[in-house]
Amino acid sequence: MSHAEPAEYPRPNATVIAAHNDAFRRFACLGIAPDQAIQGRLVVTQSLIEAGDGFVTEAVKATGAFDTFEPDNDPDGWHDFGAVTIRGETVFWKIDLYEAGSDFRYGAEAPDNPETTMRVLTIMMARDW
Known part of the structure; x- marks a missing residue:
């Protein structure tokens, strides 16, 4: 009996995602307006x-x-999380990527495609995490 090989899905391009996240x-x-609509x-x-x-x-x-991305705080290279200090308080920010038109219910299928990806940048106190 032969087994079907699992489907190969292309990995999203982390460099493109990081650039889009930074621009957004x-x-x-x-x-600061991005070069393309995001x-x-x-x-x-x-x-x-x-x-x-x-x-x-x-x-x-x-x-x-913020531009201090290192392997310890950005292991996937997506530039989707960071921490800043404001008046002695730690503030986190994160970017979640959703499928455009899904009303924020589904993760982006092609997060490196800005035409089909909707970003949500959330800024919060560290204690909100």
Whole structure:
């Protein structure tokens, strides 16, 4: 009896995903327009808002400027998570990739294709994790 070989699916291109994630993060946080359209939204948690007095603005700007990616904090090379310190508080950010048009129910099938991928950048206090 022969066994069918498992289907081979192409691995997403981590370099392309990282570039798109960086471009989206810079656009969402710093207003720097990307070279191509990248769909997504920016979300901040309630505890970040409750920190008050410009804290959200500082956290958003620091998230947009973040560029310290290393194997320890970015093992997949997707640039989809980071941590910044604002006024002594650790703030996390993460980017989740969804299939466009799925109402954020399904992960992106081709996360390296910006036409079919919707990004959600969430900025939160570390304690929200």
